[in-house]
Amino acid sequence: MKLHFLDALYARPGPYASVYVDTSRDVDDPDRAIELRRRHTRSDLIALGADPATAAASADAVGTDADLPGRHGQALFATHGELVLTEELTQPPPVDKTQYGRLPDAMPLALQHGPDIPYVAVVLTRVEPKDSDTAPEDLLVKLQTGRWPSNAVAPRALTSLRVPVHGWHQEAERLADELAHLIDLGHADTLVACGDTWARGVLVNRLPAPLRNRVVAVPGDGQDIEPGRALLEPQLADLFRGRLSAHDRDRLDSFAAQRARRPASEGLPATVAALQRGQADALVVNQPAEKWPPIWIGADPEQVALSAADLETFGATGYEEQPADAALLYAAVATGAELIVVPRKETPLEDGIGVLLRY
Known part of the structure; x- marks a missing residue:
């Protein structure tokens, strides 16, 4: 799956407000439920350190999909007081989620786009x-x-x-x-x-x-x-249900052949190492996704590592710890890598992640 739909998120610097919210219309008094979610979104983002303009831009967008019937949700991303990306979710999040940080929390949205x-x-x-x-x-x-x-x-x-x-x-x-x-x-x-x-x-x-x-x-x-x-x-x-696109199926076959020759193609360390070298052609991620420990990023997309000490060896400055899924997706989009979402029962991966190499 190509990730061009996320390009707008990485075209400008953060910090980003990221919101995942249930805006389903199949409930009693949906307008009241959505108004409560707007209030919670605004107050939660302010509590997380977001500026009032960014919190307001995010909250005001909650429920703007009122014409869409049935069960669904929204993914909203805003920075510097401006809404950058709004996407409808085919499945509402299990619980509403707000986040504020240097990088957008875009992995849940990317996973919902699969199998594309x-x-x-x-x-x-x-x-x-x-x-x-x-x-x-x-x-x-x-x-x-x-x-x-x-x-x-x-x-x-x-x-x-x-x-x-x-x-x-x-x-x-x-x-x-x-x-x-x-x-x-x-x-x-x-x-x-x-x-x-x-x-x-x-x-x-x-x-x-x-x-x-x-x-x-x-x-x-x-x-x-x-x-x-x-x-x-x-x-x-x-x-x-349970299928992949023809494109992703071909890529997954290539990954399986690569893994047979090179077992070190899966796991979080192998994925981070490939992104560091600009060699990641596609990230292969299990669904349901695993919870990875935070990793470190520097100023450039390739400056991603499992520890601050690793980044220091590359001469990186201004690095900081970030949620792994946000950092991995940022590095993938910035370096032109794709994302393949595969059911865990079909292709179980170490740490729930692997990497198809370019070279």
Whole structure:
């Protein structure tokens, strides 16, 4: 998983206020619950040493996702009185969390972005003709691209087409070309389709043969879309549970081959050493994540170490102790490394972390 969505957090110096808050709407009197969370966010950040402007910017953003139904949360990051990044969370945090420090507490957000599977969802439904009872049936086509799971609560634009059934063969050919282009560009690992069986078969048969095995048929009619939620969200959740994106699966295979040759590819010391040398191509992190002891960072991203003494040997000055997950993610983003989130039961790692090397 590429980490470009975090670039804004490291484009300016901290200190950062980091807030993870439950903003679900499926509770009694959600507006009152969210107002209480705003107050707690402000007071908690002030108690942690945040300046009033940064505390206010963070608190004011709590609950600004009021149009989003169901269970969800927010991740908010602010510095110097300005909100820098707001992200919807597909799952609310177990407990609300506020932090204030030199680095943003962005690892929980990054972990929720995994497995970051690019997909296309298509729903095909026969509908009554517009004009008269004697007119031929139409086919309603709904299409949406996304990355799972982040776009479940921040869906991209939904495309809707209404096509006469007798014209579907021609329209399906055009749509198949468009879908093949998306897959070729890496914007989709999987084409998830539901609805009319005949219409789906026509579309699939017009895809290039190598891409037909990317199609997964799921049950349902796709008509119960909640505003602000992804097309086919329940079906996507069932389909992608426990899976990795094709990109991450390839990287994990490379990591497994590397680990067989070089056992010192996992564990916190090996990961820190790779980041120090700028050799980390990807961090491999177990989910659920482990709690690592704090580590030390200097002024530059590569100045990361397990102790202050280690940094002194590199000639680092102005170093300080930081939470390990925040420091590791900062070093990964700054040095262009990726993140692979893998279930612990599938690939258990020493210390819950490993590193795929560049060289």
